[in-house]
Amino acid sequence: MSQLVSDAMKQQAALLSMLRRENIYTYSLEVSSSCSNHIVVSGAERINFISNNYLGFSTHPKVLEAVKRGVELYGLGIGGSPMACGTTDIHYRLQDKIARLYEREACVLLASGYQALLGSIQAAIGKGDVALLDSLVHRSIVDGVTLSGSDRRMWLHNDTQDLESLLARVRTKYARMLIIVDSVYSMDGDWADLPELYRLKEEHGALLLIDEAHSLGVLGKRGYGLPDHFDMPHAPDVIAGTFSKFAGAVGGFVAGPADFIDHLRHNASAYIFSASLPPMTVAGVNKSFELLDEEPQWRQNLWDNISYFLKGLNVLGFDTGPSRTAVVPLIIRDVEKTMIFNKMIFDEGVFASPIVHPAVPPAESRIRLGVMATHTREDLDRSLGVFEKVGKKLEII
Ligand SMILES: Cc1ncc(COP(=O)(O)O)c(C=O)c1O
Incomplete structure (x- = not known):
């Protein structure tokens, strides 16, 4: 091996070669179809639980029409x-x-959700400030804080009492405090307590940034995310999000006060030093936003599927953690069993993601399932049957 590869890297390489030898490595398999409720992977059609294309908009005919016009x-x-x-x-x-949708003065587009988080955090805070992160926030937020040069403190997941005591401890030490949360958590499928976060930020003079990645299109009466769900459009100071989930596309955005967005445009490296989103993608995403109002039935289907599927899994005895949304974990708590489970369901025609270390601690190993509005009852029932068969064989249920 080359000198570039350290001992820690060798350990990981040994684990990967074991997974490949045992034929239980199911990452980056070759997909040869669109991302619908069914997807062709490694040459065969499977039920798709791996994507975040929750509403199925990436293949919606009106979206594709808009993209075609964008290309022309x-x-x-x-x-x-x-x-x-x-x-x-x-x-x-x-x-x-x-x-307009988030009731903000301004918004700016970036090339990805990851870049939207980097850019929004770098623009909001710097040296002498502190970021107060829920312990389960997405990696893009952690990287954004590193880039910003501010200090970072973590509080226990969704534990606003822990946040309150942290705020009281640090408030005199820093010029500014920025609380950052995921609206919906990407590995657990639970959501942030916006009313309580708003109360705390007001009481302690902090700022609040929310990441709408898994919330936009899913939560709220109109599908406008966490602020819509709680009917608190002005609770967050800054809203970042992505088009890779609700629209199944790519691209990110940051919305907030006009002076802040202008400052971001002139100071955030993720915005300044990266190419703009292709107009054809913007055209498709534009249509996807219109569909949130024009075709609310997709959100209704999604919620019907979420409650049917969660109930089915829980009746079978699976541990789905705190999930209440389209992100449904099957918590297995063992790395090897998780990889084997995923390979066995794959062989039975169900495609999902195994989530193991370093994405989660080994004792939190899980399969991550993304429910879609376009899953049929038959898809869900067939998958539940496969999970039951494999879960019993591996003594998970
Ligand atoms: C919570 C969260 N934030 C941000 C991102 C980054 O978004 P994108 O993949 O569109 O860059 C993701 C993607 O996995 C995510 O789950």
Whole structure:
């Protein structure tokens, strides 16, 4: 092995080669179809539980029509950063739409959700400030804080009492405090307590940034995410999000006060030094936002599927943790069993993600299932049958 590979890397390489030898490595398999409720993987059709395309919009005919028009008008890409030639009329239209939807003064688009988190955090805080993170926030948030140069303190997951005592301990030590949460947690499927977070931020003079990745399109009367769910549109100071989940596309956004968004545009490296989103993608995402209002039946289907599926799994005896949304974990608590379970359900025609260390601690190893609005009752029943068969064989249930 080359000198580039350290001892820790060798350990990981040994684990990976064991998984491949045992034929239980199921990452990055070759997909040769669109991301629908069924998906063709390694040459065979399977029921799709691996995607975050919760509403099924990535293949919606009206979205594809909008993308086609985008290609005709603008071609494959725009060939520049947003500050150069990368902000077209449809980029402006989408920014305005998101700002209106979240009741903010302004919004800016970035090339991914990851970059939206990097950019929003780097623009909001710096040296002398502190970020107060829920312990289960997404990695993009942790990386954003590192990039910002501010201090980082963690509080126990969804434990606002722990946050309150942390706020009381640090408030005199820092110029500014930024509380950051995922609206819906990407591995557990539970959501943040926005009313309590708002109370604490007001009481302690802190700021609040929420990551709407798994919440937009899913939560709220109109599908406008966590602030919509609690009817508290002004509770967060900054809202970041992605188009890779509710629209099944790619791209990110940050919404907030106009002066803050202007500051981000001139200071956030993830915005300044990266190419703009292709207009065809922006056109498709624009249509996806319209569909939230025009076709609410997708959100209704999704929630019907979530409650049917969660109930079915719990009746079988699976541990689905605190999940209440389209993100459903099957908590197995053993790395090897998790990998074997995933391979066995794959062989039975169900495609899902095994989540093991370093994404979660080994004792939290799990299968992550993404419920879709386009799953049929037959898809869900067939999958429950497969989970029951494999779960019993491996003595998980
Ligand atoms: C909670 C959360 N935030 C941010 C991101 C990053 O979004 P994207 O994949 O669109 O860059 C993800 C993606 O996995 C996520 O789950």
